[in-house]
Amino acid sequence: MTTFRIKRYNPEKQPEPYYEDFQLDIPDGSTLLDCINLIKWKQDGSLTYRMSCRSAICGSCGMKVNGRAILACQRQAVSQVDKDDTVTIEPLGNMQPIKDLVVDFEPFWEKVHKVKPYLQTNEQPPEKERQQAPEQFRLIDDSSTCIMCGNCYSDCNVLEVDDNFLGPAALAKAQRFVSDSRDEKTLERVTELSEPGGIWDCTHCGECVERCPKPAEPFYRIKEIMTVALEQGVHNNNGARHALSFANSVKASGRLNENRIPVESVGIFNIKGLMDLIPIGIRMLLKRKIPPIFHKSIDDVKDVKRIFKELGQ
């Protein structure tokens, strides 16, 4: 017998969520969703969750299992049993629960809409379809696979502390259009995506890559948007300045110049930003943690400069 520890919530009956244990013998070969269905059908018909396709296509059955977001229909139940013969099931994170495992996706969809998830062109559509070469499609192939399950959104480290962040799914969707050879609003898109709450607020935690059941893997898509934003000259923000300063520093000496980076990232004309750096600067100075003023280059830095040049950087 395996214990399914399920987080229950029904605000009509009780304001606080609670955990309820269900016992079940896992039938051979059943997915986690099969087990949850059995619990609903045989033990408690009031258990509420979303599901539809049962084959990792519709994206409905995202939930937290043992603390991480997965698609319940995509995993064998036995693979989720912990050493105490228990599976802990909770609703997705970073969204408000409505009932049991069902959460409110409204903010998620709002953010997806915010990135204008449709083709924007200046010209009238041609008589037949707008064509793409295979190598052009390859740039948006991965992001096209997103099934909007919300798993990445649930476990994103930034969304845990900042609702304003667009989040991995919306940004992966944004890349789908930023890199689309047929879209003609690339500059406008990357300009908007470079604002606070956009690409530069991603903390590189990789959690979304880990949770994504498809090749969409948002973090990598976010990086791709960053590259386009820098190419398009959208440099007037801390994230872009940071990337440019970083690359310049490696170009000059083969390594990071930690004295220059903070100043160049906030921008040398940004008085408030610079003032903000003073307390940490003083603290580091007092502990002699300020890197050497005379920044030393790596051996054979010439070769590094050559590589920069060869790649047109």
Next chain:
Amino acid sequence: MKFALFTGCVSQGATRELMVSTKKAAEGLGIEFVEMKSAACCGAGVVGEKSPMLADALNARTFAIAEKQGLDLVTICSTCQGVLKKTECNLKSDPEYMKKINHILSEGGHQYDGEKSRIKHFANILATDEGMKRLRERIKRPLTGLKVAAFYGCYVLRPSKLSDFDNPDNPTGMEDIFAALGATPVYYESRTKCCGFPIVMMNKKASLDMAGNALVDAIESGADCVVTGCPLCHLNLDSYQPEIEKLLEKKYHIPILHLPQLVALALGYSPKDLDMDKHIVSTLNVKRKLQPVG
């Protein structure tokens, strides 16, 4: 045991105590590190934002240097680790791309073969049978009674496709090392979370909230100190701790050590040998708990 040491930039600058303690830990363990003095910065994923190919070329050059030395490459930074692994994956999964990169390297006299050197984090080499054996044999001061909370640093764990560290969701590598040193590992939820450092310049509040939540979690789980495998995590958790306190309007104080510092303490080095007075947050409560070297 002999390795090529990829020091990373931060261990030469803002967290110099990491380099100092890495050398001591290696000395105590009888590990020989050959510093890679001509290797460029890994780019921290940031150079790759500007140009993915540039970042890959620079890192492939680094691998070629390690291959020439005939040694596996060791990092002391989770970020370097993850970024180097990503380049390795990009190259190995695409022979055409690898050829292109090698063409760029060839003019500088470098060539990356792909099979002659492996990338390992310092924690990786300790968490092997051989590493653990060495640790156990050479401990001079078991860290009995010290409650230690691991903070892994995202890149050694995620994306797990790139990591040969253990389970990304429930790792035990660092805790196993702590236990081998005689310390008591503290398991807490935030140990696999992000410290927030990458966005401290872009969204300071979110960054410090992330760091603060992890610190509170470690403290409430009873830890005496947090140990990181990444100097960038160290910067956010240690150097910014006074600001985090202000932001979260909570008074707390928890020393943050680098993994090699903890290892070297158990090997008998003194806190002073390991520059533990260079931290922003005082390490006094760790020092107080240390037994005499026996």
